[in-house]
Amino acid sequence: MSDIRTDLALEAREILEDRSASQIPGVEADINRDDRDITITRVRVTSNAGETALGKPRGVYVTLEAPNLRDRDPTLEERVSYCLARELKPLLPPINRDFSALVVGLGNWNITPDALGPRVVSKMMVTRHLLKVIPDQVDERVRPVCALSPGVLGITGIETAEIIQGVVEKVGPTVVFIIDALASRRTDRISTTIQISDTGLNPGSGIGNNRVTLDRNSLGVPVIALGVPMVVYATTIVRDALEILSREAPGSGMPREEVIERMVDQVIAKKLGDLVVTPKEIDTIVDDVARILSTGLNLLIHDGVTIDEINRFLH
Amino acid sequence: MSDIRTDLALEAREILEDRSASQIPGVEADINRDDRDITITRVRVTSNAGETALGKPRGVYVTLEAPNLRDRDPTLEERVSYCLARELKPLLPPINRDFSALVVGLGNWNITPDALGPRVVSKMMVTRHLLKVIPDQVDERVRPVCALSPGVLGITGIETAEIIQGVVEKVGPTVVFIIDALASRRTDRISTTIQISDTGLNPGSGIGNNRVTLDRNSLGVPVIALGVPMVVYATTIVRDALEILSREAPGSGMPREEVIERMVDQVIAKKLGDLVVTPKEIDTIVDDVARILSTGLNLLIHDGVTIDEINRFLH
Amino acid sequence: MSDIRTDLALEAREILEDRSASQIPGVEADINRDDRDITITRVRVTSNAGETALGKPRGVYVTLEAPNLRDRDPTLEERVSYCLARELKPLLPPINRDFSALVVGLGNWNITPDALGPRVVSKMMVTRHLLKVIPDQVDERVRPVCALSPGVLGITGIETAEIIQGVVEKVGPTVVFIIDALASRRTDRISTTIQISDTGLNPGSGIGNNRVTLDRNSLGVPVIALGVPMVVYATTIVRDALEILSREAPGSGMPREEVIERMVDQVIAKKLGDLVVTPKEIDTIVDDVARILSTGLNLLIHDGVTIDEINRFLH
Amino acid sequence: MSDIRTDLALEAREILEDRSASQIPGVEADINRDDRDITITRVRVTSNAGETALGKPRGVYVTLEAPNLRDRDPTLEERVSYCLARELKPLLPPINRDFSALVVGLGNWNITPDALGPRVVSKMMVTRHLLKVIPDQVDERVRPVCALSPGVLGITGIETAEIIQGVVEKVGPTVVFIIDALASRRTDRISTTIQISDTGLNPGSGIGNNRVTLDRNSLGVPVIALGVPMVVYATTIVRDALEILSREAPGSGMPREEVIERMVDQVIAKKLGDLVVTPKEIDTIVDDVARILSTGLNLLIHDGVTIDEINRFLH
Secondary structure, eight states: OOOOOOSOHHHHHHHHHHHHSSOOTTEEEEEEOOSSSOEEEEEEEOSHHHHHHHTSOSEEEEEEEOGGGGGOOHHHHHHHHHHHHHHHGGGSOOOSTTOOEEEEEOSOTTSGGGGHHHHHHHTSOOOHHHHHHOGGGSOTTOOOEEEEOOOOHHHHSSOHHHHHHHHHHHHOOSEEEEEEEEEESOGGGTTTEEEEESSOBOTTOTTTTOOSOBSHHHHSSOEEEEEEEEEEEHHHHHHHHHHHHHHHOGGGOOOOHHHHHHHIIIIIHHHHTTOEEEETTHHHHHHHHHHHHHHHHHHHHSTTOOHHHHHHHHO | OOOOOOSOHHHHHHHHHHHHSSOOTTEEEEEEOOSSSOEEEEEEEOSHHHHHHHTSOSEEEEEEEOGGGGGOOHHHHHHHHHHHHHHHGGGSOOOSTTOOEEEEEOSOTTSGGGGHHHHHHHTSOOOHHHHHHOGGGSOTTOOOEEEEOOOOHHHHSSOHHHHHHHHHHHHOOSEEEEEEEEEESOGGGTTTEEEEESSOBOTTOTTTTOOSOBSHHHHSSOEEEEEEEEEEEHHHHHHHHHHHHHHHOGGGOOOOHHHHHHHIIIIIHHHHTTOEEEETTHHHHHHHHHHHHHHHHHHHHSTTOOHHHHHHHHO | OOOOOOSOHHHHHHHHHHHHSSOOTTEEEEEEOOSSSOEEEEEEEOSHHHHHHHTSOSEEEEEEEOGGGGGOOHHHHHHHHHHHHHHHGGGSOOOSTTOOEEEEEOSOTTSGGGGHHHHHHHTSOOOHHHHHHOGGGSOTTOOOEEEEOOOOHHHHSSOHHHHHHHHHHHHOOSEEEEEEEEEESOGGGTTTEEEEESSOBOTTOTTTTOOSOBSHHHHSSOEEEEEEEEEEEHHHHHHHHHHHHHHHOGGGOOOOHHHHHHHIIIIIHHHHTTOEEEETTHHHHHHHHHHHHHHHHHHHHSTTOOHHHHHHHHO | OOOOOOSOHHHHHHHHHHHHSSOOTTEEEEEEOOSSSOEEEEEEEOSHHHHHHHTSOSEEEEEEEOGGGGGOOHHHHHHHHHHHHHHHGGGSOOOSTTOOEEEEEOSOTTSGGGGHHHHHHHTSOOOHHHHHHOGGGSOTTOOOEEEEOOOOHHHHSSOHHHHHHHHHHHHOOSEEEEEEEEEESOGGGTTTEEEEESSOBOTTOTTTTOOSOBSHHHHSSOEEEEEEEEEEEHHHHHHHHHHHHHHHOGGGOOOOHHHHHHHIIIIIHHHHTTOEEEETTHHHHHHHHHHHHHHHHHHHHTTTOOHHHHHHHHO
């Protein structure tokens, strides 16, 4: 099994290729840098070998990287939302008259960096009940959407998967979107990288710590996962710094990478424990990211609506 | 059918007895004023006639009235919690080793007076997952409790009943507690009156506006409802004032009660619409009431725990 | 002295004219209904007689009434903001290069209907420090603005006036804007009526209960007050209903208005006490109103900026 | 001038003694480990030499370290509050009939780790107005306290010092307490270390970034500062890890400390920038710490009140 601890397929692949200095069988990747501010990497895991190497199930993983999101530029945020909608589309069944979506926001709303999912849910254009009760008054571009933040095990005492399975059985959506905050290996990925995939969410992924996989298998319908790194392990900060030193200060006498890895595991992990850290400004960051994701989903699902129309609906 | 619009069986009965000046068949009531600060009224609806007269399904309705709760005295609040636990017990199946509870907080957490249910849920000792994973580390008095705030139709696009049914099927609790904010006919009942019943929640009851009855029928297990008036209709303020004037200022030339009723319906309702009002200090009120209810439930379910132990658990 | 208890000069005048069936000396009024959705009433108190009659100090009171604000239409909200800016302008000293403003949000941020002032403050384009430190990077249309929510006596233990005087002395603004939530006599005025005046805030006005007048006298600079009714006294609901009945149901045998007034004072006030009520949806209402006021002020002060530029600044 | 960047005198001294391997002239320290869970270090800076060496102004710095606060044990939290009250007392003027206090909570309430000060303020027994208006109804142990959270420059446009000076001039307290969130060099100090001092707050200290020193000089009355580390610089995590490695993995070939320092400054700082991180659970952490500090202050000022009485007052 893979020893790579990261929620991002992108990072798993980077690490692996760094190590093996060659392409990994069963893992295809292409990178698109057409847009000056947004880099799109599509990783496709196509075989058992790829699954084992990457520690990720078979499927498509698309990553949007937009480091300038740090600057909180509304124009870039909107472009990322449009880009997100465009990249999600090929992963979905056709958005026709029978289409309906359930949006699930994982995570604990009482812990700011973990509240990304619930905040996306709170910004979705929820329309399923309107289309049932007053279909004539609803714009024809609007598709039925319902949305739920199931909370976390510590709050509800119920496995998240149990709640979602129960609801999916009652509601019967065409597709389920699952949003979660992720942990990254690199601090500069916090809030600037979006990973989408058609594989659902793996057990233990995310910082919400959900134990049962939420995927087409367990839920019976296609499951699209959207994740954004909101935290890093303190140990990863150290590990990365050591690697940088090893690479960029070669004359300094820093030990080789394997030695560093072992040192971090033995010495640092004991001191820092499983301390997970997040930027001090996380309150505004999580709101910005939630808006980018929800706008992308709203643009995608309700084909042809504009950002102005979305804002007016949510007003 | 009954034309009486109130969520409180107590009020329905009062109005009816006022009108008929006699006891209603199929409706039994006893009042307990042993405690100087807390009046307990038990109304039992035992026949179709009683159901029709009162507009409430067959079952037991217990009301705790503690007007001094207004003063925010912590000692009285704790006594009401103990009293609530004592009055709930006879409505429940035995709290033995097989007992487990699901606590459901109805209402919209974005509207303060409607957030009572969700706030009770946030103060419950949630233990089901602990008893599953680390049963040896859990005090033997603790019973499995899980808790959920399903939101409202406008937020989720899903009928509340659908969500709860889905979860009940997965979790299989012995009993479901449902908490909701109520509308009362009298402003002085806001936050000082607690109604509990074994009939679940009727369609249209509460200010959460749930359309499907949540009861033993629809959920398959006993359902205990807890409600506290948090709002009044502006029209009821007027109606009550007119009745007071009619009664207490007899020489004033005020018209008879039936005339007043008709006038209110025709003239006032049009002007005030369905304006629902709540005290300006509702933010603190809803927190106080939520703590009283959650403490009562925690005392009831985990037999023998003290308020200190509850507070420490929730800390 | 006046026996009229209302924060709105408009209401005081209405009541008075109803009573006297004639114009009041020292009180001039003109009404502008050019705009189909916004009625503007300008009341000018010009003499001691006017002050006594109206119970309001000499000065200009402008009221914007827009009942359709209830519908939460963003376009109307923006029009009200523009209208507010236009009506405020004649009350101010010239907005030239030397102009600077302090915006004060009165009220208790822990009590939703009372939080209007603090929420307006949180949406102001605060620029004073930028113009001091990085003047070259600030758009030339931008004037120096600082803003403060001093809290209420019960929270700080300090008279609001003391805090504001202290800050005005240090900061030396050209003008002080003071925002407060008001109490109205009519429920339909809640959140749909804006009163502005150049007289500051009278003692006992508003629901924030500030004891020292905040005006040019006590602060040493022009003081412009902006107030919006967010609560009504429960007794006023009753009083209004009785008056409506008296007027619209003449054959019903309702007593005359003076009798009603007395009855309300004697009977109802005792029962309802000083219960102040607010709509159940106050959480969203106060946010909407705060945005309307802050946008109006931002448009006014930073001459030529657009709503889009304001939103981008506040993002 | 000192090149040591830390808000804690304790840390400054540690670093210095590590470097010089000897005592620093003008800096006296004693450590008290009587209590098994709380270590108290008193650092006294007594000369210009000490000031220069430590980069801290002359005065007393007391540090309470209670690593077990991590476990959120209410009993330990109360003991720390009592200990805090005891250590603060010698720094104050006598708490007699003329004593009065102003408690100032620095920091931005919109950024969770920076909200420590404002949250302490919100938990203070504010009594000044009661003692003015209804002195007969106030317990004789109660002293006049007022409290203010002035916000930060970016929110108000006003230098924090200007607001506080203005208020101090109006209110005239015997002593000013200033609470602020600090930055530490060590992650394990977050929320477990409290620093108090009689020197006020230095420019640039704290994460609130206040530019004018708040001390007896600028405010005219004794100023007691209370600070708790709530954030660390990401670079300090790396620096500490490297030092640990250097020390605890001596055979690993890690470079000497000075080399590490330089490497961090040159390589890491560029990559991590001034990223300030905080634990993911900061929302609950900041509430816990605020309660510990406010309880300590309430116990100190209102001599003889119990924690139960404080909780009842604040209820």
